Amino acid sequence: MMAVNNRLKLTLAGQAGFVLPAVIFGLVLMSVVAITALLTARDELGSAQAQGQSSAAFYAAEAGFHEVWATWDSIQEQVDSLFPGDSLVLDWQTLVSGSKYQATVFRWDNGDQLMYALSVEGRGPGPLGGQRVLTYSLTSAGNAGYMLGFCCNAAVTVKGGVKLDGDQDGISGFDEHPPAWETANVCQDSLYDKPGVMMEDTTLLEMIDTAGTPYLIGDPPVVQDPYIDDGAFDNFGPLTWDSLRAMADIVMDGSVVEVLLDGSWVYPRYTTNLKGETVCDTSHPGNWGSDDPDDPCFNHFPIILIKGEVEIEKAYGQGIVIIDWDDSQPPGEKGGEFELEKNMVFNGIILGKGCVEIQKGAEFHGAVFVNSDYRNEDSCGGDWDYEMNEDDTDVIWSQCAVDRAIVNAGLADYADPEIMGAIRPLPLRAFGEALR
DSSP: HHHHHHHHHHHHHHHHHHHHHHHHHHHHHHHHHHHHHHHHHHHHHHHHHHHHHHHHHHHHHHHHHHHHHHHHGTTHHHHHTOOTTTEEEOOOOETTSSSSEEEEEEEEOOOOOOOEEEEEEESSSTOOOOEEEEEEEEEESSEEEETTTOOOOOOOEESSSSEEEEEEEEOOSSSSOOOOGGTTTSSSSSSOOOSSSSSGGGGEEEEEESSSEEEEEEESEEEEEOEEEEEEEEETTTTTTHHHHHSSSSEEEEEEEEEOOTTTTTTEEOOOOOOOOTEEEETTTTOOOSOOOOOOTTTTOEEEEEEEEEEEEEEEEEEEEEEEEOOSSSSSBBBBEEEEEOOOOEEEEEEEEEEEOTTTEEEEEEEEEEEEGGOTTTTTSSTSSSSEEEOEEEEEEEEEHHHHHHHHOOOGGGGEEEEEEOOOEEEEEEEEEEEE
8 A cells, every 4th residue: 555655656746747847848938939929020010110111211202303303493503514424412301201312413424415313312200211212314305505615604705894885785695596597497496595794793894875775684684703714715625725726717817907808708609529519618718608508608617716806797607706815916906806797697606815896787696705804905995895886786695506606617526515405304213222
């Protein structure tokens, strides 16, 4: 009997020793399951929050694109100053929701086609910092607009003074195509307005009311730019002042006396090629092109170097006029002078170191870019380098005239594309996503 009791005690003792570890193991296993469930729930919550913040970041980036695009005019000047490979980084902007975005404009050109990439990074408001990046391709329609160094950003750009004198005379920065070119379809449809006048010192602007108030209009009419200094007239892109002068096709040397030209000398000339075809005689110094689209000289834009005082009337001309500066001449005669008057029509660019007069019913389409620190003291109204008076004289900004002059004069390789039509987004965009 005692033996039976001992065996029963041993069995019960063995059973008690097994149950305790089993209970402990069960508790541990349940704890692991519970912790795993909690961690899984937390991860699911974090994933949902991250997804929400990622969506918030996406919409922040998209909102940023629309905001930048809607206010593109406010950054247009900075964008225009970018060279291929450059970028413009805009400041972070915070939305009402707490999300924020930052936009970056990259310039990358495809041959002659101006291209931009607008990359917008959006970030969600939460601690996980959901991040989305949207990149849009931007391009523009139309042909290139050209800049030759600092020329030309206005109808008239001057270091020195501007004098407007007379009824119905004036300067317009509102872009126009030369009337005779409209039927030739050589100008792009878009028009790009510029300031009427850009000056180093606008106090040197004089508008004289003699027979009636002259006009000065543009977008805006007048701009003061302290960077219009002597250096702006020493280099034209990769061309120096001397190398640009050396490219002249025609040299009008009136260093001491006035040279008077008119329609009896300035008119298109022709010759015959080996095939017996009539072609433009580009070698004749009196051939300054034609405004007739059917004329062989329609695309002839000579580079004309003006030494001394040259006056032209009752004729048509087109090209690039360079007003020379000659240190060997006496004071008051160092700078050249170019006068358009008596129903003269000229399309193109007038630039250099001297003075310009446009008067007596003359009409000019294009851009004037002159430095009056090199003025002729005895002409152009004394201290004034740009003078207009009498008989409905007009100087009108024309991107088309500037472009055709640069291209057909053979200077396109030295010029930079400045405008290529209105910027528009392409239907292409790339996405990037990251969690921080």
